[in-house]
Amino acid sequence: MAGDAAFAPAAAAHRPLRNISEVRHFFRTNDVPVYFFGATPFNLLGLDRWVRNFTYVTYYDAWDGAHPRVFTPRYKPYIEFESGEEINNWLLENAEVRALMSARLAPGQRPKVAMVFFDEETERICEELGYDLILPSAQLRNHLDSKLVTTRLGEEVGVPSVPNTLATVKDWDGLCAAAEAAGLGTDLVVQTAYGDSGKTTFFIATESDWRKHRKEIVGNEVKVMKRINNRPVAVEAVLTQCGTVVGPFMSELTGHAKLTPYRGGWCGNEMYPEVLTGDVRARATAMVRRLGDRLGAEGYRGFFEVDVLVDIDTDEAYLGELNPRISGASSITNVTSGAYADVPLFIFHLLEYLDVDFDLDVDEINERWQELAAVDLWSQMIIKEVSPAVERILTAAPTGQYYLDPSGTLVFRRAALDWHQLQDEHEAFFLRIYGPGDYRWKGADLGVLVTKGRLQTEQGAGPSKLTIRAKHLIDSIRAQYTGVALMPAPVAPPTDVVKGSAPAAVADVAGSAPDAAGSTG
Template sequence: MPLNRPKPKAGLSRLFRNTAAHRPQQEQAPSLVQVLEQQQQQQAQLAAAAAPAPAGPKDISVGTDAAFAPAAPAPVRHALRNVSEVRHFFRTNDVPIFFVGATPFNLLGLDRWVRNFSYISYYDGWDGAHPRLFSPAQKSERTFNSAEQINNWLLRNPEVRAFMSRRTPAGARPKVAMVFFDAETEGICAELGYDLILPAAGLREHLDSKIVTTRLGNEANAPSVPNVLTKVEDWPGLVAAAQAAGLGDELVVQTPYGDSGKTTFFICSEADWDRHKDQIIGQDIKVMRRINNRPVAVEAVLTRCGTVVGPFMTELTGYAELTPYRGGWCGNEMHPCVLEGGQRTRAVELVRRLGDRLAKEGYRGFFEVDLLVDTDNGEVYLGELNPRISGASAITNVTAGAYADVPLFLFHLLEFMDVDFELDVDEINQRWDELASADVWSQMIIKETSPIVEQLTATPRTGQYYLDASGALVFGRAALDWHQLQDESEAFFLRVYGPGDYRWKGADLGILVTKGRLQFDAGQNGTALTIRAQHLIKSLRAAYAGVALADADAPKDLPADGVK
């Protein structure tokens, strides 16, 4: 008999007898068979209560209760009228929702709020220990050239399909969310009976263009940095277009599509033009005046009730310690001084205007906006639109606003669930604005910066780390996410590639999330990483080891990045 099995209560058999003795005379007493069946039921309940908890990281808090909460006793019959009802709706949700991706990073921790929310991930940083994450045991021998290819492979995988089937009640249609998808993804979901709870791929691709974003912003009175939209074939043509628009001699040129600064070019001379012209000629381009700016990121959700605007964050960009790409995104910071009062009001207004214009295009749901703050005059401009879940989502979901209401992504889910709602978006935005100064969070995306191709033999573990008495970064314990970090002495690291995987220049090694700031204002030099940030980066890099591959042994096509 298990040592932790509770003894039956001493009065349990007497209860049966007393109940029978006090039953009215006209009611027939239970038979011996009925009494034995009652005793067996009681014993089964006691045994179930004594069963040991499933193994895995011990990371349980009030926020995790939604993952284990019972279903609602009855369907909601009226429109959800406030955030409290929204919170209860998701806490008792009985529709399976799956986030599919190379990693679960973008929405990690959302299962604390939403019952029946699971992750399907190609890379498993927990090696099977995360109770809400599924990763197929048999991985593909092919390499992937895009995140869309990874997601499509996962959806077709028989292990994944079997897992989703086990989690989906008969007659129900599972909901599927992801960061990157395409028309092929839509076809797979349609064939398998999944609801892809995202705007259409064609619409998203159309809106993803920097040229389209600029035009829509202008129409919505949400202007970008002074610019001209044009097409040029040579250096004189670029100069003429810039002079006609009064943009000056220092220019920033962007092509319609690009990632992490790879298609943004700084051109001040004909030599600069010659360096980049092959990537510019023949394309529609945006030519901007070069300003001294501070980039700011914000996520929002376009709902039928209006646009809910999340917290504002500064970006970590171009740090050689984190990324090999000049101007490449490599993290975010959320803190009280991201925007001053007037700038914050202006920024919220720009995002909501853009949201209203996107609604006319048929868009709904989650999107991210990059804003530019002119550090010389304080003006706020529209930058870029990312019509998707973004890398900033991770810390959006741990803000004071999220805990006062619900995480921002839940408003996106509402748009695609079978439920009506009537919410006061103005009130929600005002409350989130008032709580904006309550949190300081940061995250860093650590990429491989050396020109190497190696097969990894050792990697740091996913979990919670802390700085010990000597200042060394030490693994503290396994953890599911970063929600329980207390102060700047702690950090959460999510490993992407593990032993046996490859690393190469530009590969995403992992993500570190911590409280406190990781960069500071360095005056004329812009921003710089703090000493603490540099120490964290060096400590984690030191935990990686690999074996260099000869050219003949190296994979011909390297995998797609694990984090976006």
């Protein structure tokens, strides 16, 4: 840790930054407090290695106070949070958090605040408290978050979506008619404008499928797509005044029953050299840069994530959706070879929002990062509770570094601050989210496991499957969780701590706040 940015001397005045070396020096000597707020520090964990004065303010503390850059309020009364915005707003107004931030300010300084999800109330709180929210406006992000808006903007600049039509349908016959008019066939994917981890993506091929999902579709303008045999690929990028910097491409883990109860739900990422190669990679990169330029025309700047769908049968690359925010893939983006050779991708976002002049050759950076991505290999899995029972957790897997011993058993090796020290496939890092004293229910995020090596295997034209090693890792982590069932079991609201939505409390089960025992584009 002695060489990390947290312990570097304060910055001096500087001229415009013109290369990566100067950018690295600027952030290693940064004297402006920068905070990442969230239920967990997952999305940007490890960024404090590059950025001096970077702190995580979180509702859950996976290290029980041992991480020097993670701050969690000690007093947390019982609250039923409904969203990630609510939990971040609560943290911003918390007296302990405000005292921490005030104590670190030099005269005339304004702390910089970043987070995954926020709203107009977040902006109001930051304005009142004198904090700079270093993100595009909530109004703009909400506008761009719509899958319908994204589809239209992409089409304007030659970034096509899977063959589709945007329509408002009232019944099964109306859906069939809209699909027939657009030449989409009868095997369809229907998406509402806003969604979360696949929960509002519906696969409809029969009238029976329609009846199952019609309440979410009827009366709303939706995106009706032809169902294709595709590989979902995620890529993050940052729109700066010098152009769009594109990060590495990652495959997605989606819908694996051992990880998530949601069909089509996101549950992790893999980064490996063959995610996209050759012409497909070049076309996808150009698509992301064109989309970034179009977002700039809307007034957007900074970090965003794009889902690219690659048709396995034709090698066509399509725009899947846009997430105008830090995403769940950021954790992998920030440990790439490009990050260590240059800087993590999020650094370019900070450059755009801090008071610093820079003039960087974005074309050269993108070209070099594509070469560096050809040798990197990382994976992560978001482990959700998949059983319908609601339990109070008695024991949980601790946060830290694990290894597979000679017998193949997953063994806890030591406490660790992040996953940056992992060396090979025999090691893994687990970030606990819910721990002893908390509650687990169907869909709750138990934790995140990060490792080197791949966790999926392709099955020809069929869907990817988890590797034997991946399933062994999942089972080994789950085996460390024990709990006491609650009777009668209350119905818990949907939750996705990792991606930023609230760790919603289980209604009327506990008379006190969840423990600060756990850890989210």
